[in-house]
Amino acid sequence: MEEIFSKKFGKGKPVIFIHGFCETHEIWNGFIEPFTDHHEIIVIDLPGFGASPLPHNPFSIDEIAARILTWMDEQHIRRPIVIGHSLGGYVALAMAGRGAQKMAGLGLFHSTIFEDSEERKANRTKVIEFVSKHGVDPFIDTFVPGLFFDKHHPAISLVDNISRKTPQATLIAYSLAMRNRPSYEEIFKTLEMPTLILAGEKDGIIPADITSKHLLYNPKAHLHLLPSVGHMAMYENPTEAQKIISAFIQA
Numbered sequence: 239m240e241e242i243f244s245k246k247f248g249k250g251k252p253v254i255f256i257h258g259f260c261e262t263h264e265i266w267n268g269f270i271e272p273f274t275d276h277h278e279i280i281v282i283d284l285p286g287f288g289a290s291p292l293p294h295n296p297f298s299i300d301e302i303a304a305r306i307l308t309w310m311d312e313q314h315i316r317r318p319i320v321i322g323h324s325l326g327g328y329v330a331l332a333m334a335g336r337g338a339q340k341m342a343g344l345g346l347f348h349s350t351i352f353e354d355s356e357e358r359k360a361n362r363t364k365v366i367e368f369v370s371k372h373g374v375d376p377f378i379d380t381f382v383p384g385l386f387f388d389k390h391h392p393a394i395s396l397v398d399n400i401s402r403k404t405p406q407a408t409l410i411a412y413s414l415a416m417r418n419r420p421s422y423e424e425i426f427k428t429l430e431m432p433t434l435i436l437a438g439e440k441d442g443i444i445p446a447d448i449t450s451k452h453l454l455y456n457p458k459a460h461l462h463l464l465p466s467v468g469h470m471a472m473y474e475n476p477t478e479a480q481k482i483i484s485a486f487i488q489a
Contacts, residue, residue: 242309243289244282248274251342252318253487255281256306256326258348259412260381260401262288265323269472272480277487280315282306284329286408295411299419303332307340319487321345321434324443324469325412331422334429345434345486347479348469350444351422351452362417366410374409378402387440387468397470426455433459434486436479438467460486 245263253273257265263281270279285302286292293305306329310318319342322330327349334344354362369377382398383389426433433456437449446463453461462482464475471479 241290242282242285242306244280244313247271247279247281248277250277251487252278252280252315254310254315254318254320255279256284256320256322256329257281257287258322258324258326259416260287260378260404260409261323261397262400262403264288264400265397265472269476269480273484273487280318284326286411287404292405292408292411295407296414297411299328299415300332300336302415303329303336307333307337310340316340317342319343319345319432321347321483322349323347323472324349325416328416328419328422331425332419334431335422335425338429338431341431343432343434343486344429345436345483346452347436348438348441348444348471350448351426351455352448353419353421354417359417362413365413366417369406369409369413374404374406375402377409378404384442385469387438387442387466387474391470391474393470393473397473423455426452426459429456432486432489434483435459435461436471436482437461437463438469438471438474439463439465440467441469443469 255266262283266281273279283290320330327346330344334341378401382401383394386394435452439446464471464478467474
């Protein structure tokens with residue numbers, strides 16, 4: 239199995255944070271610090287991002303989830319809470335579908351159980367075609383500002399710098415994997431582990447009305463919609479997001 243790059247901080251019950259599309263573990267820098275006093279916090283680079291090699295592709299989200307579960311076994315990480323941002327949430331859901339018994343909790347951080355709409359799938363195809371022709375940088379020019387509600391947020395430049403490190407092959411491969419991912423509705427319905435949904439009321443990627451529908455599938459899930467927040471609560475309202483996650487992982 240190819241290596242999954244990770245960093246560990248603190249001691250205690252393990253919590254794995256998985257970054258989103260065109261991100262690396264660096265997206266959590268600073269944000270995770272309050273949790274390290276009582277937990278072992280583990281941040282990873284998904285295969286193909288940061289320091290983790292890209293697998294042979296095409297691959298599915300489910301195959302990425304299987305790699306992480308195997309890596310957890312190799313690293314002797316027992317029953318972590320897994321929190322995934324956007325794409326990372328899709329991976330976390332697939333992990334739960336494959337090995338719920340290996341997880342103590344699931345956090346969807348600006349993510350969703352629903353598969354892409356036909357319009358969204360068509361947009362993924364356009365991204366693949368555009369990046370194949372023009373490369374990563376022109377895509378990032380518009381992608382990163384679209385993650386934020388405030389288009390002048392000071393963190394946009396930081397996220398932009400992280401996102402531009404994404405290899406072209408990685409961007410294309412994950413766009414395809416996300417386009418083809420299934421619905422996780424049935425998985426979500428049957429989850430018995432504690433589940434958190436943290437989202438932004440102004441999220442342009444996953445609208446708030448879509449997020450609210452998650453409770454129809456799992457009424458026991460803890461849902462939090464943050465006002466004036468887009469797709470990046472770790473920057474747009476870190477204090478409130480930290481408070482919510484701290485309460486969840488300590489419960």
